[in-house]
Amino acid sequence: MRVGVFWRSVVLGVVGVLVLAGCALGPSQRPPVAVRGAAAAAPATSAAAAPADPNALPAPEPQNPLIEYSDCTADTLETVGAAGFPVPAGRVLSASCGQLEVDSDPLRPAARTTRIGVLRVSAADAPRNRPALVVVGDSAAGGSARLAARLATLVSDPVLATYQLVGLDRRGSGADLLDCAPPESRTALTDTPPAADAVMLDGVLEDARAVVQDCYLLLDSDIGTYRTAATAADLETLRTQLRVTRLNVLGLGDGATAAAEWAAAHPRSVGRLVLDSPVDLASAEPDRTEARTAAVEATFDAFAAACLARGNCPLGPDPRGAVTAVVGGLGQRPLASADGDRLTAGGALAAVRAGLPEPARWPALAAGLAAAGAGDPSGLITFLASVLGPGGTFDGALATACNDSAQRLAPPQVAQLAQRWGTRYPLFGAAAAHGLLSCGPWPTAPSDPPIVALPPETPPVLVLGTAADPRAPLTGAQRVAQLLGRSAFVSWQGAGQGAYPRNACVIALVEQTVIGGTLPRDGTVCPA
Missing domain, CATH: 3.40.50.1820 (Alpha/Beta hydrolase fold, catalytic domain)
Structure with missing residues (x-):
């Protein structure tokens, strides 16, 4: 997926519209509500002192x-x-x-x-x-x-x-x-197909090395x-x-x-x-990524249910089946936009993952997926702009993820995970496993407690x-x-x-x- 410089960075909302609902408790009593x-x-200026009650919270200063x-x-x-x-x-x-x-x-x-x-x-x-x-x-x-x-x-x-x-x-x-990765390497890592073979995974590792090399040249010891x-x-x-x-x-x-x-x-x-x-x-990895992948699949199911509940879901009566077909079609033939940007199967999955955190954007995500199925990739490319475009989150998120883990996996290990996760998590599993290779060449940061x-x-x-x-x-x-x-x-x-x-x-x-x-x-x- 290549995102041109003309794409404006789309700010990913991480807080949503308020949904009116009550509090449901177990057998315990209903909790109090803020007065x-x-x-x-x-606030009192003396709030800095620890409260006498160990369960009370200090007043704001x-x-x-x-x-x-x-x-x-x-x-x-x-x-x-x-x-x-x-x-x-x-x-x-x-x-x-x-x-x-x-x-x-x-x-x-x-x-x-x-x-x-x-x-x-x-x-x-x-x-x-x-x-x-x-x-x-x-x-x-x-x-x-x-x-x-x-x-x-x-x-x-x-x-x-x-x-x-x-x-x-x-x-x-x-x-x-942080803007240090070669744009072509960002694109290649994002575009890795879900059905990548051993040769492709070796290529992914080389692209990951290119990212580390360029970032190290810019950051030196600050890379960690x-x-x-x-x-x-x-x-x-x-x-x-x-x-x-x-x-x-x-x-x-x-x-x-x-x-x-x-x-x-x-x-x-x-x-x-x-x-x-x-x-x-x-x-530890890969357990952390597997747990997150299961959560992504669950979030997608919530996205699909919300699409159906709104009525006239653009993905039809089976959103998961429709998206699986879109990704499969892009794996056979990527789509080019009128501006020359290219959408691949890996790019489509990355776009979905970019859109899932914010339910307010789910209708636009559903419309973009349906349009991609009809041959228009522009909607999903917009979702990718906030990751790969100017001011995107790719480099900073990758650096943080790699530095937060001491584990590094080799292509054979990743290939085994991709096969296993592809069965357990059919939409996102294989791509999530391949993403672990992005940290393969990354230097191990000092161990934090x-x-x-x-x-x-x-x-x-x-x-x-x-x-x-x-x-x-x-x-x-x-x-x-x-x-x-x-x-x-x-x-x-x-x-x-x-x-x-x-x-x-x-x-x-x-x-x-x-x-x-x-x-x-x-x-x-x-x-x-």
Whole structure:
């Protein structure tokens, strides 16, 4: 798949429209809901001290940031509006952009520094010192700064009356965008056919080597610093620059995993912490990729069911069969767009995986798949633009994924996995196995300690999991909660990347935590 420079980067939404639903619990009592009337009260400046009740959450602190911000309201709101997240009527937002200087390698402080993007977005009339709720997104979903802006269009008024949202970009995205891979190698790795043979897999490994060679020439020893543990260190740096004793954080995907690692390393720095669909980095490859592949298949089933439920599904009565036929046809004959871009079977699967995290985009994804079946690839090419196009997520996501794992697989191992997974996960299994070769030549990053139990002085945290999350399997989020120990786990029986703020039940429980200062009951289940 080749994406021309004229393609605008499509911002992948990682938060969806609100779906009104109630909270469903097991045999336990119904959990309390955040008291919205208390949200506008000014937080006490003495909140930094640990609360007397070990299960109570520290109150939000006013911030006094050292970061130099400049107004970027117009550009920010235009970008998120174009991505399908307009500012609600009656809500006036203000956005300021800044940069945070961090150690390039947290394991070698003061050796070199780099700058990562920070975006502060709030109600236009918010005082400068209103407490911060830091947003850390997933490495495969673009910059956290833009995620904070999207959230500002979706969260409730009480949240904006209590906090300013501060998006902290992941390394490799936003102001620190990683752009080092040869475009032809990105394309080749994406285009690997699901039915690749041994010769093709040798070629995939060579393309992966080309990526590593070019990235190493650009980054040298910093090639290993694009990893989740580095984001954990960046969070602590941000806390010091906001000049607060305790930091309130909302993490998504492996951004939630980074926040969990930060909390374990800096327990006295933790305020109110929500981990939305954390990725289980304690599991080794290929088990981690297999679990994610099963989750992608489950998310596709939810996508297919939603298409049928809307009526007049463009994929017909059997969406899975229709998509399988589209991919099979592209394997025999790729499609060229009017602009000369080329869509292959591997590219089509990558486009589907790019669209599945955001249910708001599912109708466009279904239409693009149906159009590809009729000979028009333009819809799916648009989905790929956010990955392979200018400002795309490919390089940063690949670097983070490879640096977060010490395992490296050879072509024969991958071929065996592709055969086995192709049977277990018929749509995405083989391609997911082939993707493991992308990390084959990648240098092994310094070993980071796995997530461990939170020290007793850490305030308890809220962990969310989603039944069909294509980036973070529900079982992985549950395991993270178990490893942390001091947590309450809430599962949402919906689909898409992350549970908040997609569902009224989830919204109430998150607000109970970040506004009300108490955790919901562990084991709460929110219906779809």
